[in-house]
Amino acid sequence: MLGAGGHASVAASVLRDQGISIAGIYAKTPASSSDIFAGIPFFFDDGDPPPFECTDFDLVNGLGSLPGKNARVDLHKRFKRLGFKFLTVVAPTSVVSEYAKLEEGVHILHRAVINAGAHIGVSTIVNTGAIVEHDCKIGDHNHLAPGCTVSGGVSTGDNVHIGVGASMIQGLSIGSNVLIAAGATAVNNIEPSDSLYPAKPFLLKKSRRTDEI
DSSP: OBOOSHHHHHHHHHHHHTTOOOOOEEESSOOOSOGGGTTOOEEEOOSSOOSSOTTTOOBOBOOOOOTTOOHHHHHHHHHHHTTOOBOOEEOTTSEEOTTOEEOTTOEEOTTOEEOTTOEEOTTOEEOTTOEEOTTOEEOTTOEEOTTOEEOTTOEEOSSOEEOTTOEEOTTOEEOTTOEEOTTOEEOSOBOTTOEEOOOOOOOOOOOOOGGGO
16 A cells, blocks of 8 residues: 555555455555554655565555645656556445446545446546446546546546536536536536636625615
């Protein structure tokens, strides 16, 4: 397991539920106090090559993904250059169509839904309760945050962040490095490196009655 924070604890829980043992945690900071890491050997990541061979273990990228931050992507690329393979993590409570395709290192978390014809790119996180409908093409290193909905036929580039509870109507094209903020609704294509935020709530003031003037 690479990393020892919140996302790592969720991935570790999924693995343990499936009877997959974790040989060790490799991170820059020690694991949190979460019981999920109890008894797992810790190896400090000092930037040098890791003390294990690429043929001995599959890796799980336990770093989470935040908009505008590249740590998870950089970690994936660093270990791919060293010849390592990343495990695809699929929670048993998720629903993944047999006609969907998941690339290396994808994480599908609890109660997520991936429907027929969907293609999820390398190292993408489909977080808790997110929905990816039929025939979507999700790029590499995306993060689909909890509860977001991607309607049928949507395509995204790489390094796209779709925030908590955000929604996309069918057939949209979302460029690389796009941020769709929490609660936003996308109804048009979005160009690369653009951002979409939800409309600000506002109150309509009642007009003063003429008989009060």
